[in-house]
Amino acid sequence: MSSTPRDVEIVEVGPRDGLQNATGIMATEAKKAWIEQAAKAGFPEIEVCSFVPPKLVPAMHDSPELTDYAVAIEGLTVSVLAPNLRGAQNAAAHHPDKIVMPISVSRSHCLSNIRKTPEEAVEDLRAIAEFRAGLPKDEQFILEVGLSTAFGCTMEGHVPDDDILRLGAMCLEAGADEVAPSDTVGYANPGQVTRVYKRCFAEFGADKVGGGHFHNTRGLGIANCLAAYEVGIRAFDTSLAGLGGCPFAPGASGNVVTEDLVFMFEAMGVRTGIDIDAMLACREIVRAALPEDPLYGHLSESGIPKGFSDAVAAAAE
DSSP states (O other), rough: OTOOOOOSEEEIIIIIITTTOOOOOOOOHHHHHHHHHHHHOOOSEEEEEEOOOOOTTTTTTOOOHHHHHHSSSSTOOOEEESSSSHHHHHHHHTOSSEEEEEEEEHHHHHHHHHHHOOOHHHHHHHHHHHHHHOOGGGOOOOEEEEEETTTTTTTTTTHHHHHHHHHHHHHHHHOOEEEEEEEEOOOOOOHHHHHHHHHHHHHOGGGOOOOOEEETTTOHHHHHHHHHHHHTOOOOEEGGGGGGOTTTTTTTOOBOHHHHHHHHHHHHOOOHHHHHHHHHHHHHHHHOTTTSSOOOOHHHHOOOTHHHHHHHHHHOO
């Protein structure tokens, strides 16, 4: 999988972000089947779970088992979410390639989500970086910070760009490898996306800015991804069938639909390295495991258009 030619990386975050807000609890074996099928389809990275107390997010009760399963899949980059030092320590025991820590730019959301102010969360991040430094080299993980609510917040409304830059700089100084502005609640628009990323590139350097993470609350998810791509972003978080939402952010809906974003890029001649038919097979696993949850996506409803492969070839020329 790692040698597959690709121009962009689509990171499937459904097993974590998608399931944390689902109506039902997906069985562990179904999660494993989803992860395995997604890896076979060519996804280079999958965010498989979060290391949080199951009493807070019951869907994440099997995170250790899932991480152990995923890291055994050859060529797959395995990422997990951890909101604090204890979560990161628990996660590291299962050897993921990447740990993502969410720190909200919005103070209200940060307190709601991880029960800390942004400044307190940065100190926790510093402790995680110090913990990582003490691990053997082959057990050290990539440490990314998701700058949650960077494009707006359902609790506070507008989030100033300067606040994103201030918090991002604090996180990088504390030991994060990269920071990723995230549209946690679906407030972003393409013009804003372009502006924020340009400012982040100028402030931090392109190599310190992580992939795009957008929600489709107002139907602008794919448009925002395209704006991010055009300004230089080459990795995107998506969720199969648009599953997702934040249980600690009122009004947040699902992520960008994986299938639709893959189709858009492939139609443009931008290689994702993902087999579309194999990707669509993941939907059947999810549909069977979560019969009460709605599954979204235009590609699955309308199908691949006639002459699609010829159009892709022409776009790539």
